[in-house]
Amino acid sequence: MLHTLKDFSLRAGSLLAILALSACGNLSQVTGQGTTDKPVWPDPAHASFTNGSYPNLDSLRLVGNGMTKDQIYSLLGRPHFSEGFAGVREWDYLFHFRTSNGDETCQYKILYDKDMLARSFLWKPAACADVLNGQKPAAPATFALSSDVLFGFDSAVLTTKGRVAVDRIANQLRQRNDASVTVVGYTDRLGSEPYNQALSQRRADTVRLTLVNDGVEPGRVSAVGKGESAPLVQCNNGKQSELIACLAPNRRVEIVASGSH
Template sequence: MFKTLKTCALRASGLAAVLALAACGNLSQISDKGTTDEPVWPDPVDTTFDTGAYPTLDSLRLMGPGMTKDQVYSLIGRPHFSEGLAGVREWDYLFHFRTPRGDLTCQYKVLFDKDKHAQTFLWKPEACADLLNPRKPAPAPQALSLKGDVLFAFGSATLTAAGVAEVNRVAGALPRQGEASIVVTGHTDHIGSDASNLALSDRRAQAVRNQMISQGIPASSIQAHGMGERQPVVQCANGPRAALIECLAPNRRVDITVAHRG
């Protein structure tokens, strides 16, 4: 009889130890819904999975509420820390990622509800979650070409009334707050000397830049320079001056290139 009582006591003692170990598996206080107000993170040096793993971002993007432990395991593997023996509703991982700025190490936590379905996914640091958002390609630079004869009188670098309205219209569609890099390039035809044409094209570009700044485009976002007659878009045969000026009109222009910053 005494032997039987001793055996039962030992069994009870062993069961208590198992229950105690199981209770140690959850670091955080987890609700039945699989949430926590204060996640507790294990020390990275305590990982049982060597020094962590290099997961694929595609696998992590497939993680979502309602997944079973088996489904989580098939996507990102077993947890990397000692999680206890039974009743565990918290899996912790140590992940490494290759980024353009160098290697990045993140901790990842999965919390399960009372039915052992994954419900909450946490990162430390929180910025690591941004890795799962694929970068959108930067928009292609936007190129605009404004007719020089609308912006300026022939041989002038002072904006006409129509020119002011046209630049204001363009400026109204451009991003503010330094969200884009803008290059304003002035061009002329070949009538006149190279030096005078270069100076005129530069003054015209500066005039457009100044008008854009007056409309709220940050000055630091706009560069302006002149190319003179060096980049013609049409070639015209020599003839009467009036006809030549009209033919060369497409060369007298101001180009605006807008590159959106990522």
């Protein structure tokens, strides 16, 4: 009898521990009002609903403030990630939408208040909210420039032609409504890897600063150097001059604009 009670006590303790953990499954710090200042998005690769789903837009448009979990479940189905079982005030979905440019993938987050009523509805990227207005999410724009045009050999100072090229792109970015602009610098494989990494970062920083000076909001623009990674071409060793010319496409700066305010 004592052994049976002991086993029951252990099992009950394990169950309570599981329930306690499941009640703390929120990814973000959700307030009692169903809001968060810093939403945390799950990795799409970890979706429990494999590969996400293609939602019914009419059902998605019916989701609104003050709805219960049962009401949202009837419209969208179960959440696509395993945040927990009980007491969870954050549901995440992985949605795909058909567009003329192919499928667009978006993450959708619903936050619940302390009474388990839906209060906040978030998208990643933010432009995905446009699908509810009959618009497709804006496709990212990429501007690629040869670093040989932008910079002199072994330099992070813009050439005259390089300044003109970046000014032209800045003008286009000011006319767009992108949430973020990322400047990515690359080098070829000549030289040491640490040196190439540092050079690519300096060049990306220079382009970023020029965009900001040209009127692109500083909070929207970031810069990253990726050194000799992601080469566009592979070249055999040969004469130095021929090798440098062959590797030219790898020496580049890319400016990627995506999302919307």
